Amino acid sequence: MSNNLALNIEHIKKEKDGLDVLSDIYIYAVLGEKPSSKDLIRFQWYGIYQQEDNTNYFRIVVPLPLGQLNVEQLKTLASISKEYARNSLDIKTGQKIEFKWLKMHDLPHVFNLLHNVNLNTVFEAGHTVRSIITCPINSVDCKQLIDTSKIANNINDAFIGNKKFSNLPNKLQMSISGCKEGCNLDETPDISFEANSYKANKVLFSVKITGQHIGFITPSQILQTAKAIANIFKDYGNRTDINKSSFSSLIDTWGINEFNNILDSSINFSIKKIDIGIDSTATKGEHFGINNSAIEGQSYIGCKVNSLNFSSSDIINLATTLEKHDASKLKLTNSGHIIILDAPTTKASALANELQKENFNPFI
Missing domain, CATH: 3.30.413.10 (Sulfite Reductase Hemoprotein, domain 1)
Incomplete structure (x- = not known):
């Protein structure tokens, strides 16, 4: 890329901050006008990208706070996939979800649905501080x-x-x-x-x-x-x-x-330059299988996904399976696999077996 591109992007940001493009997104959606090339760059501050395959469609990327989703959020994501995104729903590395084939006039509806379940796309991309990546077994790891x-x-x-x-x-x-085992x-x-x-x-x-x-x-x-x-x-x-x-x-x-x-010189305390021996426990990888939780009476189940591309029915089935076995939340690992966080220990084996049938495989 040329230096001119950097200067152009700096000019675009100076002319209008990426965070200020939200009202324009709604105007484009209502009026049906084609977004300007400058605003298309600013759209990235809200996780919106023009789809390469077809300039009439967009994709959006949803960063998940702490990588976590509950059953209600899963159902909402499945609904968005079915109603607005041609059944597309992809897991991305870095604890994110992506929808494709969205039309401009549908973006406000999608944003509202996300907002209703405490999700949003703010600062997904652009020249911003991104949502912090966390350990996928934080809070349930017995060794943390x-x-x-x-x-x-x-x-x-x-x-x-x-x-x-x-x-x-x-x-x-x-x-x-x-945790000592690292986040892979x-x-x-x-x-x-x-x-x-x-x-x-x-x-x-x-x-x-x-x-x-x-x-x-x-x-x-x-x-x-x-x-x-x-x-x-x-x-x-x-x-x-x-x-x-x-x-x-x-x-x-x-x-x-x-x-x-x-x-x-920018902080009012000293960063300790001491030798305490950095913990060097080998990473446990993706935490697959049924594992004892730090929460009494619960287990967490790490599942390998064979593909990061899902349909709305895949996600609905996952939510239904969790509810059936009294589990309510999961986390994405940083490479796109899933961990059921709160499986009742008495039902963990049955849940794991059913998850395997749905191509979320704990038995690796």
Whole structure:
């Protein structure tokens, strides 16, 4: 890509923030006008992409908060798939769902349906801070060091939809893990916070910048650290060359030591440069099979999916099966497999067998 593209995108963002295109989406939907090329770029801030196969159709990508879905949300996604998306529903890596074949005039209806079950597409793409990636067995892992749900929700609340972070040089992806076994990420996040045991049952988080460990912080320091890093990228990232506009390119240009110096001057505490021995338990992969949960009387069931492409009936059948066995929620792994979080232990085996029949295979 040319430098002109970077300059053009910067001009487009300066002319109108991507977050401000929402009203235009509704206007295009009502009037039936063809979106401008500039607004098509801004649409990405709301997870909307013009479909390559046909310029009259769009696809939308829905990031899942903490990667989680409940039965009601599953049913809504199935309904959207059937009514508006030609039965398409694809799982994407990074804990996201994608619909295809959407018409412009249907987008407001789809947004409303998502909103009614506490889902949205804000900051799915564009030059924004993305929804944080979490460990798929967080809160149910018997070996986890800390439940990171509250921290992850606070990070999403601070960034998603916040205009202060809607015009970065490029995307910024964070992840957080409270377990020793790792999250089996497909690619290295820009920023990751990984729990490690420290002294008498205390937990510190390793801060990793593009995979490089720079020190330890406490759980209460994570949000401030995340904000400081996002602001550094916002202020110093490259906005003139699209090929050098990523967060990793900034680190490559500065070097990790220079970045650390800027970060240290941006926060009111010290990142601990101590040797506590980073936990190195081998990753458990996708957590397939029936597993004991940290919640008494429950099990979690990891299932392999053979394809990331589903139909509305696949998802309805999944929701019905969960309800039949008194389970209510699942999480997507970062590579697109699923984990049933709250199967009653007395029904876990029967549920696993039925899931296998529906091509969600726990027995790997």
